[in-house]
Amino acid sequence: MVSFAELRMEDGVPIYLQIVRYLKAAVAAGTVTDGEEMPSRRVLSALLGVNPNTVQKAYRMLEEEGLIRSHAGAKSFVSAPPERAEALRRELPAWSAAAFVGQMKSMGLTRQETVALVERLWEEEET
Numbered sequence: 001m002v003s004f005a006e007l008r009m010e011d012g013v014p015i016y017l018q019i020v021r022y023l024k025a026a027v028a029a030g031t032v033t034d035g036e037e038m039p040s041r042r043v044l045s046a047l048l049g050v051n052p053n054t055v056q057k058a059y060r061m062l063e064e065e066g067l068i069r070s071h072a073g074a075k076s077f078v079s080a081p082p083e084r085a086e087a088l089r090r091e092l093p094a095w096s097a098a099a100f101v102g103q104m105k106s107m108g109l110t111r112q113e114t115v116a117l118v119e120r121l122w123e124e125e126e127t
Contacts (some may be wrong), residue, residue, distance in 0.1 A: 001037045002026070002078065004047060015050050019058035023067065027080045028088040038068055038076040 007022045009015065026032035038044075041059060045052040059076060062068040067084070070076040080088075104114040
């Protein structure tokens with residue numbers, strides 16, 4: 001079953017989007033695979049301490065994107081064949097990088113300052 005124990009809530013980002021992003025990242029990383037069972041909406045809402053409607057909205061978005069499949073009154077499962085997982089591996093880093101670059105620009109950092117920041121943080125993570 002897909003675990004959401006590692007999901008850390010971010011201020012300012014809707015919870016349903018964080019759930020969607022978390023599952024996409026897990027599929028891209030290979031920690032969640034095609035056919036894995038999703039927790040029920042009720043179980044996930046209790047685990048995260050959020051309104052069940054929030055989880056329902058996330059699941060609906062994931063269904064619309066074809067990343068999970070659900071049937072009324074039945075369990076939900078991840079629908080991520082290898083080609084879908086590979087597409088997410090390409091898309092997610094580009095999306096995150098674009099958001100980061102936009103934030104750095106809005107704070108007035110130059111390209112050189114931003115690159116230096118990333119290099120410093122990268123080095124700190126390795127030690």
